[in-house]
Amino acid sequence: MFIYREVEIRKADETAAQNGLSGNALMETAGRSLFLRIKEILNKNSRILILSGRGNNGGDGIVLARYLNQWGYKVDLVFPFGEPKSDSASEHFRYYKSVGYSWSTSIGDGPYDVIIDALLGVGTRLPLNQSYQDLLKWCNQQHALKIAIDIPTGVLADRGEADIAFHADYTFSLHGFKPSTFLLPSNTYFGQAESIDIGLPQDAKWKIWSEKNVKRTMKKRGSNSHKGTFGTGLLVAGTDEMPGSAMLAGLGAMKIGIGKLVIATTPYAASIIATRLPEATYLHDGLNKLAVGTFPDGIRAMAIGPGLTDEKLIDQVLENVWEKEIPLVIDAGALGKREFAPRKAPIIITPHPGEFSRLTGLSVKEIEANRLEISSQFALQKNVIVVLKGANTVIAFPNGTGFINRTGNAALAKGGSGDTLTGMILGLICSESDITSAIANAVYLHGLCADELVKEQNERSIVAGDITNVLGRVMNRLITD
Numbered sequence: 001m002f003i004y005r006e007v008e009i010r011k012a013d014e015t016a017a018q019n020g021l022s023g024n025a026l027m028e029t030a031g032r033s034l035f036l037r038i039k040e041i042l043n044k045n046s047r048i049l050i051l052s053g054r055g056n057n058g059g060d061g062i063v064l065a066r067y068l069n070q071w072g073y074k075v076d077l078v079f080p081f082g083e084p085k086s087d088s089a090s091e092h093f094r095y096y097k098s099v100g101y102s103w104s105t106s107i108g109d110g111p112y113d114v115i116i117d118a119l120l121g122v123g124t125r126l127p128l129n130q131s132y133q134d135l136l137k138w139c140n141q142q143h144a145l146k147i148a149i150d151i152p153t154g155v156l157a158d159r160g161e162a163d164i165a166f167h168a169d170y171t172f173s174l175h176g177f178k179p180s181t182f183l184l185p186s187n188t189y190f191g192q193a194e195s196i197d198i199g200l201p202q203d204a205k206w207k208i209w210s211e212k213n214v215k216r217t218m219k220k221r222g223s224n225s226h227k228g229t230f231g232t233g234l235l236v237a238g239t240d241e242m243p244g245s246a247m248l249a250g251l252g253a254m255k256i257g258i259g260k261l262v263i264a265t266t267p268y269a270a271s272i273i274a275t276r277l278p279e280a281t282y283l284h285d286g287l288n289k290l291a292v293g294t295f296p297d298g299i300r301a302m303a304i305g306p307g308l309t310d311e312k313l314i315d316q317v318l319e320n321v322w323e324k325e326i327p328l329v330i331d332a333g334a335l336g337k338r339e340f341a342p343r344k345a346p347i348i349i350t351p352h353p354g355e356f357s358r359l360t361g362l363s364v365k366e367i368e369a370n371r372l373e374i375s376s377q378f379a380l381q382k383n384v385i386v387v388l389k390g391a392n393t394v395i396a397f398p399n400g401t402g403f404i405n406r407t408g409n410a411a412l413a414k415g416g417s418g419d420t421l422t423g424m425i426l427g428l429i430c431s432e433s434d435i436t437s438a439i440a441n442a443v444y445l446h447g448l449c450a451d452e453l454v455k456e457q458n459e460r461s462i463v464a465g466d467i468t469n470v471l472g473r474v475m476n477r478l479i480t481d
């Protein structure tokens with residue numbers, strides 16, 4: 001499942017045209033594919049209103065209207081802002097009329113059971129003028145099933161800003177998702193978002209990390225494997241005041257399959273954690289020791305930050321480990337503003353939007369409206385892997401590619417769930433060979449555990465410690481060969 005920005009969609013259209021697939025043919029395919037999907041949720045007796053704009057989004061509405069007419073549905077095709085003006089839409093409109101189907105420039109007497117928004121698509125520019133806003137307000141007041149083509153009118157394709165917008169129950173996006181499907185506040189207008197294949201080759205820098213990807217990249221362990229096979233991780237976390245952060249991260253790392261785990265923490269925190277996590281070993285006064293240059297042998301990957309507050313010591317530790325050729329996960333207390341000097345091994349940062357706001361100097365609102373692009377730019381500029389947390393967590397790589405994760409729910413909106421994720425990422429980058437899929441799988445599984453938990457208990461009652469309780473069950477379903 002791919003995600004396309006406006007320029008990439010225009011490029012796909014251009015490439016299609018160069019390969020003999022005209023805009024007209026593409027619109028035919030789009031309209032037909034939409035019809036085949038939409039008829040699954042329509043009732044034959046429903047009164048359907050299709051609102052078509054003057055561009056190609058409106059053209060998709062025209063082709064859809066033709067198929068619905070042909071199959072005997074009761075459909076009103078309306079052009080509230082005038083007849084089509086794009087070439088392909090105009091051509092399809094001429095053909096539509098030549099078949100003898102009806103159309104209008106004003107909405108008939110309702111009530112309609114279904115309203116299909118084919119007003120504006122990726123060509124949208126905001127703000128909308130008053131007549132668009134009035135029409136969308138009217139649509140949103142109707143007790144009808146609301147379906148948007150490509151994107152709901154009133155949102156942009158690439159960014160999260162929204163005007164008064166069509167409040168869709170379903171949005172069927174052509175060729176692939178548009179970024180605004182995953183951004184705020186636009187995200188709230190899409191309803192159930194689905195991608196509709198229109199027969200073009202898929203080629204985008206961004207995609208959704210799916211169950212299929214997890215199954216392909218996570219395999220059963222070899223029968224001859226031993227603890228050394230899955231590596232030793234160093235977790236620098238936890239203080240006397242926040243021992244739980246180290247415990248939760250430690251559970252994340254161990255329950256996802258790390259070979260061995262060393263937790264650098266305070267003696268008091270260690271004494272508490274050891275009762276629940278006797279499998280780990282401990283570096284007492286770990287932060288102080290690492291700051292003066294002590295470093296345990298045989299470490300394959302390191303994570304630092306959960307429950308830490310002493311910025312001076314953290315900076316010293318980071319300076320000491322910067323030259324070590326092991327992947328480094330930087331989270332929470334270790335996520336102060338820093339320069340990220342070039343480093344041979346990967347750096348993974350795991351900010352929530354508040355932390356990312358401090359790192360970038362941008363407001364949380366700006367970040368949420370453009371979380372793909374901003375994390376991608378940051379990854380590129382600083383040569384780090386960004387895991388920008390929150391609903392629709394973004395994983396951005398320095399080469400400009402990235403994933404969106406769709407698992408997880410509001411049960412995770414609780415202290416400690418980020419610590420668990422940091423541990424899970426440490427666990428997988430230590431025990432799996434491909435760091436790209438290791439990070440994406442950790443994020444996917446973290447969210448999936450929350451999705452599993454809400455099947456049994458209310459999201460309010462779920463705590464971070466519950467996540468790793470179901471991790472084994474969830475992985476059993478996904479890792480089959």
Ligand SMILES: NC(=O)C1=CN([C@@H]2O[C@H](COP(=O)(O)OP(=O)(O)OC[C@H]3O[C@@H](n4cnc5c(N)ncnc54)[C@H](OP(=O)(O)O)[C@@H]3O)[C@@H](O)[C@H]2O)[C@@H](O)CC1
Nearest residue numbers: 026027055056057120121122123124125127128150174175
């Ligand atoms: N490969 C694919 O995925 C395929 C995609 N396809 C479809 O094409 C769609 C993109 O079509 P598109 O480029 O014609 O743009 P679209 O969104 O219809 O709008 C442009 C029109 O809207 C107008 N307009 C803009 N903002 C406005 C405002 N605020 N207020 C008022 N007017 C405003 C603008 O007017 P202008 O500013 O130019 O005067 C222009 O006339 C895409 O979303 C998908 O549905 C398929 O057909 C086949 C393959």
Ligand SMILES: Nc1ncnc2c1ncn2[C@@H]1O[C@H](COP(=O)(O)OP(=O)(O)O)[C@@H](O)[C@H]1O
Nearest residue numbers: 352389390391408409410412415416417418419
């Ligand atoms: N509404 C939500 N939907 C999906 N995931 C969520 C939601 N809220 C929080 N999460 C996830 O929970 C975790 C919270 O991390 P963070 O904010 O760092 O919390 P903590 O304070 O526990 O460290 C992240 O992985 C985030 O993606």
Ligand SMILES: [K+]
Nearest residue numbers: 117120149151
């Ligand atoms: K639309």
